[in-house]
Amino acid sequence: MSLKDRLNNSAKKAELTDGADLGAFMGDVPLSKEFSDLKEKLHGLLVDKVNTTPDWSQYNDNEQKNLIRQFIEYQINTNFRSIPLNKIERDRLIREIIQEAKGFGPLDPLLADPSISDILVNGAKNVYVEKNGKLYKTSITFKDNHHLRNIIERIVSKVGRRIDEKSPMVDARLPDGSRVNAIIPPLAIDGPSLSIRRFRADSGTMESLLKWGSVSAEIAQVLEAAVAARLNIVISGGTGAGKTTLLNSLSAKIPNTERIITIEDSAELALQQEHVVRLETRPANIEGEGQVSARDLVINSLRMRPDRIIIGECRGAETLDMLQAMNTGHDGSLTTLHANSPRDALSRLETMVMFSGIDLPERNIKSQIASAINIIIQVSRLSDGTRKVTKVSEIVGMEGDVITMQDIFVWEQTGTGVNKVMGMHSSTGIRPKFLDKIVAKGIEINPQIFDKSYRHTYLTKNGNTSPMPSTPVAAANKTRDEIVKGTTLNVDLLKRLKR
């Protein structure tokens, strides 16, 4: 049996757990022993060659790749001539050696596929991906845990971090903005584990959220107006529910004239405005020194004459400083937090204020929250993998010891289709108090959209808006102009979304 046959045979075995089409990277079948032995030998020779080439680092990336290609071709044609390889095998060998040497090895094809949102590696033999909101197991494997560990080291060292027994956990961000977490033994019991969270290439605008049916055109309009009118907004949701993505889309509506300061644990926000200062927290070093917390950065940012402060995610003591900033003129601030409902978000805020160690009476904390925050947006990941804004709630004030809140928009599930959750956004019939602030800014909003009987509109497949389709369909290949041109209803709404 030729090497090619063996490769083809193993291709048949490489099946997905549920038969989904995972695209090209599933075509790269597990390696046969001969193939990986040859690859390893060539890799060893390459390492020797690179180590004995003194000016190697002076070549740029492309030059290095070309040199590697020439070196491997030369080796195959001379020292390894006895091993017959056809063109496909040869190309794969060269491609994989270059990936090993220059890229992230077996992860490269996954990283190159823009439709994959998460890459999750649990030890050398289990690689999962999230695609279209669903998790699949791939046939991609690493040779062993040592190989995986090498790739993890390469990933984290590229962004100036390191991982070893002394600091076995790393949170970092790749040059393309993807977020990476790696954790290795002894903390990870069954071998190194790597989680890569990528952002959809087309995310970051309200238009994308509209296309995906995550918000209705009316909700998008109100939320964008709220940002422009400098309301303080908290986005609440579970892990991976789309909080950061919504935060990114909303912050796109901050006027270009404002000075924005962002504070994040690992910088994920991609603001388009010119006047942005991005701050990132720093973990303590091995000696336990040098930590710079989000709280330190919030306090510092107040001395930087900010027009807006955006905190990527509120996790602890910085909450108190954020609330105080919101209450002392730094309005228009945006943040996210982990909570399952707007009411839950309020209790999370209270708990996090207590982390600051300042002993404030409970009522005092509550009234700070009530006067600081205007809107809580709840985002959720539904069982079909889609992400929706499921509630937009307004904080009205205090009644006795209770913070009063009213829902303005809600998502209502109407049924379940095949692998699909059906539903729609609707208005609760309450006209929000914050509307005054929006109107005062000169932004017009049709008050009827808050009526209970109002039917929300979505973008549909042909780019038109339509009232309440139960499954909003992406207007995937349409430009915004085409969408706006084809619009029969609520043309104004969509035009206003135009940036």
Ligand SMILES: Nc1ncnc2c1ncn2[C@@H]1O[C@H](COP(=O)(O)OP(=O)(O)OP(=O)(O)O)[C@@H](O)[C@H]1O
């Ligand atoms: N509305 C959406 N529709 C489809 N996919 C989305 C949507 N919002 C976010 N995503 C995708 O879901 C993944 C998680 O998004 P995001 O990082 O914004 O969530 P998060 O709530 O901030 O997560 P975390 O809790 O880890 O901070 C990303 O891959 C993103 O591209």
Ligand SMILES: [Mg+2]
């Ligand atoms: Mg996030």
